[in-house]
Amino acid sequence: MIGIRRLAEHLGLSIGTVSRALNNRPDVNPETRKRVLEAADELGYVPNQSGQSLRKGTTNSIGFMIQSGFDPSSNSDNFFLGVFDGVQIVLRRHNLDLTVLPCPLDEDPAQYLQRMVARRGVDAMIISATRRVDARIDMLIKARMPFIALGRSTSGSNYPWIDLDFEGVANVAIDRLVARGHRRIALGLPSNDINLGYVFLDGYKSALKRHKLSFDPSLVARVATSEQGGYQLTHQILAMQPRPSAVLLVYEMMAIGAYRRLNEAGLLPGKDLAIVTFREPPMARFLSPSLTCFRMSLRDFGVSLGESLLAAMPDFASTYPNGIVNKIWPLELVSGESDPFMPK
Amino acid sequence: MIGIRRLAEHLGLSIGTVSRALNNRPDVNPETRKRVLEAADELGYVPNQSGQSLRKGTTNSIGFMIQSGFDPSSNSDNFFLGVFDGVQIVLRRHNLDLTVLPCPLDEDPAQYLQRMVARRGVDAMIISATRRVDARIDMLIKARMPFIALGRSTSGSNYPWIDLDFEGVANVAIDRLVARGHRRIALGLPSNDINLGYVFLDGYKSALKRHKLSFDPSLVARVATSEQGGYQLTHQILAMQPRPSAVLLVYEMMAIGAYRRLNEAGLLPGKDLAIVTFREPPMARFLSPSLTCFRMSLRDFGVSLGESLLAAMPDFASTYPNGIVNKIWPLELVSGESDPFMPK
DNA sequence: ACTTGGAGCGAAAACGTTTACGAGTCAACT
DNA sequence: AGTTGACTCGTAAACGTTTTCGCTCCAAGT
Secondary structure, eight states: OOOHHHHHHHHTSOHHHHHHHHTTOSSSOHHHHHHHHHHHHHHTOOOOHHHHHHHHSOOSEEEEEEEOSOOTTSOSSSHHHHHHHHHHHHHHTTTOEEEEEEEOTTSOHHHHHHHHHHTTOOSEEEEOSOBSSOHHHHHHHHTTOOEEEESOOSSSSSOOEEEEOHHHHHHHHHHHHHHTTOOOEEEEEESSOBTHHHHHHHHHHHHHHHTTOOOOGGGEEEEOSSHHHHHHHHHHHHHOSSOOSEEEESSHHHHHHHHHHHHHTTOOBTTTBEEEEEEOOTTGGGSSSOOEEEEOOHHHHHHHHHHHHHHTSGGGTTTSTTOSOEEEEOOEEEOOSSSOOOOO | OOOHHHHHHHHTSOHHHHHHHHTTOSSSOHHHHHHHHHHHHHHTOOOOHHHHHHHHSOOSEEEEEEEOSOOTTSOOHHHHHHHHHHHHHHHHTTTOEEEEEEEOTTSOHHHHHHHHHHTTOOSEEEEOSOBSSOHHHHHHHHTTOOEEEESOOSSSSSOOEEEEOHHHHHHHHHHHHHHTTOOOEEEEEESSOBTHHHHHHHHHHHHHHHTTOOOOGGGEEEEOSSHHHHHHHHHHHHHOSSOOSEEEESSHHHHHHHHHHHHHTTOOBTTTBEEEEEEOOTTGGGSSSOOEEEEOOHHHHHHHHHHHHHHTSGGGTTTSTTOSOEEEEOOEEEOOSSSOOOOO
């Protein structure tokens, strides 16, 4: 493993000059710079991460915190793998590396993040699964660590975030259901403190209002964001009098549970209960009837996430001069057969 | 952000003593050690990662390389998230952190790994999606970086790996299919160089041999490890004369495609073609008929992975004195309805 | 009383970089 | 001819730790 010292000796130069050559400083002869770069390549010199960041106070890597383990509220498909890819497209352009930090299931997310931030192992942070009140946000602001949150929160005041368009989706979904004759539309929300539950509810309410339908709190259920939750929710719906004719689900896995409960009762999704789900589950097209849901490009989303993060980092403020950006990511309707026109 | 220097000043001690106190060295008064620890806690001192690893040559963090992006041959989110959790259970016991390194889709995995290793940002590596001949293995050996591979390979000679029991699964599956009357059993393998394809084929062959069935190469197809691949494979099977009565698929997503192709042809999985799949897809129970497949505990697997890695690290050889360990992880049959007894 | 030894601590070097500063050379200008 | 400035490059300090070495102090042994 070769260091800058041996590289300099090999070239007959001082380590200072070699360093400047490698870092594209102006005050080095183009001739020598070329020699240095060639030698570095030949000897396989790679700067030592620790030495570099100790001196510079910067690590050239970005942390992406996720929760590890089987959290049923996590997405069912390759959501993160897709997003990582988009983020990296942006980061690689600036020689930044992405390191994913999976918070163990049994550790408090804020404490885990605290540890990671204090170690100074990353220059900036992406946090996911944002809670309605999320201690991590105040913490990051206080620690002056640039970050972006994947999801809005009521914590903090003015910080960068990017979120999916839950309100838009709720509105489009309700519009569609109403147009198809539905009036009593149930809503399945997550039972935990994930903020999207609140935003989704807002969209649901405002859409109802536009259609001059009254809001009935008994139609809103907060259940586990899993197949189990969907099963249980559908069980409740079947017992309601009068029974809702449609249900809007925020998590795709819930739809699977809903299908199962209906099948068990000898009922048909789309016939006895219309179902619309938020994000497209990977098995959407293999469900029968096909599920009406919403679709997004994970890679594009990741790219946008990366760019918004860089805009929040002082070192890149010149290339991404947007400052603090808050963005709402749109989704596209995938029309299925799980919510046909209501039979008379 | 407070460093050891200011911590020492605050205590009226030298930084050497403070460091020794924090690191549980013997030559420090228990009284002062207590004072130091309390002050560190109070002032929120956390050692600077870069300084520490520059001096010690060790980073206290383990890298887990995965492929980011939508590589259908890679496992899904849920697989890795589950494994991460298990790995961390072990690592946290030794104050090690897990950092996941997602290799961008468009970068050569070996080069990416090279970069990560040369930067000295991690003490050891876990690599996944092992190829039959995998440049990463020789590279890691040459760089003297402790590692474990998730999957066997023909590269290298004696290195730690842990792999799923593909041969066992293939044998159990074939036994079951044969017992149910099937004689012409097709096999769906990945088209890329992932090693499991070869191992799985070996298991398939040896099982056939045990049952004194001849091996027919025209029955094994190498297709994309995706739903598309399964669709295409089933398409081929339907055109065969005589048509195989069963198919054994190595990737769960293939089963989805198989179901779809059969449905399109007006045929029924399990009736017109028996289907058995390797690993349980998350939607296994919602397929109709339910899929016969194999199940494993991701967390337990992760724990074993973590322990085997530690055994390969010189610093932990005393606590995990197994040396280089190669392990085959068993899976459990989940009996479904997709491969019933063959009708006469 | 003198040595021995251990316990506890401070001083300083070292890890691999980057960068501020200064020194040297040489051409161009006054 | 002397001054100026641009262009290269070397020197050395600094980043925050850990660890080796040696020093002091004091108790215990001779």
